[in-house]
Amino acid sequence: MAAAAGLALLALLAAAGAERGRKVSMEYNPGWNSSSVNLLHVRAVGPEDTLHYVWSSIGAPSVLLVATRSPSSALRVNWTQLLSPSPAGAVWIDPPDSVVYSTAVVFTKLFEFSEAKPLGELFYPTYDLSEFSWESLNHTLNHTALTAELRGVPASDPGGAFANGSLAFQVTAFEGSGRAERLPRLLHTADSSQLQFVLAGALPRGNGSRFVLQLAALEPPGALRRLRTRSSIDDEYAPSVFQELSLVAEPPNGSTGGSALSFLHWKAAAYGSPSPRREDGVRCRAGALRAANGSAPAAAVPRAFFGDGPAALSVLNVSFGGEEGHVYQERRYLSWSVLLGFGEPPRDSFSPLVISIAAVALGTPLAVLLLGGCGLLLARRRRYSEYEPIN
Numbered sequence: 001m002a003a004a005a006g007l008a009l010l011a012l013l014a015a016a017g018a019e020r021g022r023k024v025s026m027e028y029n030p031g032w033n034s035s036s037v038n039l040l041h042v043r044a045v046g047p048e049d050t051l052h053y054v055w056s057s058i059g060a061p062s063v064l065l066v067a068t069r070s071p072s073s074a075l076r077v078n079w080t081q082l083l084s085p086s087p088a089g090a091v092w093i094d095p096p097d098s099v100v101y102s103t104a105v106v107f108t109k110l111f112e113f114s115e116a117k118p119l120g121e122l123f124y125p126t127y128d129l130s131e132f133s134w135e136s137l138n139h140t141l142n143h144t145a146l147t148a149e150l151r152g153v154p155a156s157d158p159g160g161a162f163a164n165g166s167l168a169f170q171v172t173a174f175e176g177s178g179r180a181e182r183l184p185r186l187l188h189t190a191d192s193s194q195l196q197f198v199l200a201g202a203l204p205r206g207n208g209s210r211f212v213l214q215l216a217a218l219e220p221p222g223a224l225r226r227l228r229t230r231s232s233i234d235d236e237y238a239p240s241v242f243q244e245l246s247l248v249a250e251p252p253n254g255s256t257g258g259s260a261l262s263f264l265h266w267k268a269a270a271y272g273s274p275s276p277r278r279e280d281g282v283r284c285r286a287g288a289l290r291a292a293n294g295s296a297p298a299a300a301v302p303r304a305f306f307g308d309g310p311a312a313l314s315v316l317n318v319s320f321g322g323e324e325g326h327v328y329q330e331r332r333y334l335s336w337s338v339l340l341g342f343g344e345p346p347r348d349s350f351s352p353l354v355i356s357i358a359a360v361a362l363g364t365p366l367a368v369l370l371l372g373g374c375g376l377l378l379a380r381r382r383r384y385s386e387y388e389p390i391n
């Protein structure tokens with residue numbers, strides 16, 4: 001009951017916070033004087049709440065998201081315990097009762113396969129991301145741009161595939177709403193961060209290899225993950241992309257009226273170039289979302305925060321490439337952008353270009369109708385911000 005009220009409150013706080021903006025600060029390994037491991041604390045403070053993001057490469061790369069109803073809540077880390085084999089309890093928020101919601105996402109594995117006619121698919125040995133060695137994130141930290149990068153290679157690489165390559169997770173935090181410069185130009189709010197997964201320079205082990213990234217979402221009891229798919233229009237923001245996907249956490253009893261508590265959100269495109277253009281697009285597909293209760297992934301910070309108790313784990317495969325041919329083979333570069341945050345994922349409405357094309361092609365009445373639709377969307381958004389948080 002209290003949990004449900006807390007979750008409903010979070011949805012309102014998130015909706016209000018997204019409109020108002022936040023003050024964001026980043027701290028590397030707080031309270032630990034070494035760069036042998038990576039922990040990045042991103043603190044996003046709003047007028048009445050704080051969002052904490054804890055990125056880490058201790059174990060598999062992961063991010064812990066905690067929403068609190070206090071603008072002064074603080075992250076605490078017991079480092080000796082966090083780096084021990086039993087980290088449960090080593091990461092917490094002070095004061096503990098300010099926490100309204102928490103979740104974690106772990107990037108567990110990278111699969112590589114190629115088509116092997118007539119036998120179907122041939123899988124190469126899996127890259128287990130908990131067995132990578134990661135460079136220090138400290139020197140990549142940019143406190144002005146609010147960016148940082150986790151970059152790693154397999155700790156053991158007998159075939160030398162990563163001799164001239166790496167896998168990176170580039171993080172960007174936001175203080176307000178906006179849209180990324182790079183394709184697929186994801187829309188963001190102050191309640192979200194962007195993650196760009198980049199595989200660059202690694203030698204494919206097969207002819208025309210394709211890659212699949214596996215991720216796991218960890219929830220405390222009381223929330224469920226669901227995969228939402230939505231058609232989108234080919235517009236100037238993400239040309240030739242026709243689908244948006246969101247992996248949302250929702251309370252099972254509908255206490256937030258179907259609103260999401262948190263999300264991962266992306267467009268169905270990855271890109272085969274560091275300066276992506278439309279023609280560098282690679283189709284990205286999500287597999288089925290699977291529940292995998294009981295087996296917490298090897299990521300220290302989520303384990304430290306949630307403990308070894310019951311948690312709902314959902315696992316998703318995201319695959320890159322397909323009928324476009326051998327994009328990775330030729331370019332040796334793959335990037336995939338995903339937004340993660342609290343509340344509902346930001347929603348694209350019709351772009352100005354689409355509306356003006358509609359106005360010319362279909363005559364003004366329909367364009368007015370479309371604009372009316374956007375106006376409605378805006379009005380609905382504004383309605384949320386008129387709610388005052390309940391004390």
Ligand SMILES: *[C@@H]1O[C@H](CO)[C@@H](O)[C@H](O)[C@H]1NC(C)=O
Pocket residue numbers: 078079080081
């Ligand atoms: C950190 O954890 C260790 C091991 O559990 C414990 O002995 C120590 O007292 C803790 N330190 C603090 C400051 O809580």
Ligand SMILES: *[C@@H]1O[C@H](CO)[C@@H](O)[C@H](O)[C@H]1NC(C)=O
Pocket residue numbers: 164201
């Ligand atoms: C390593 O990668 C860079 C950039 O992708 C490339 O220019 C260079 O030729 C590569 N070197 C080898 C030995 O593959």
Ligand SMILES: *[C@@H]1O[C@H](CO)[C@@H](O)[C@H](O)[C@H]1NC(C)=O
Pocket residue numbers: 207208
């Ligand atoms: C790799 O695939 C391409 C396109 O299917 C083909 O032309 C080429 O001969 C293949 N190379 C090898 C070494 O199998």
Ligand SMILES: *[C@@H]1O[C@H](CO)[C@@H](O)[C@H](O)[C@H]1NC(C)=O
Pocket residue numbers: 111212214287288289290315316317
């Ligand atoms: C992800 O893909 C791998 C390799 O095909 C497969 O073994 C695993 O079961 C898949 N997991 C999910 C959740 O689909």
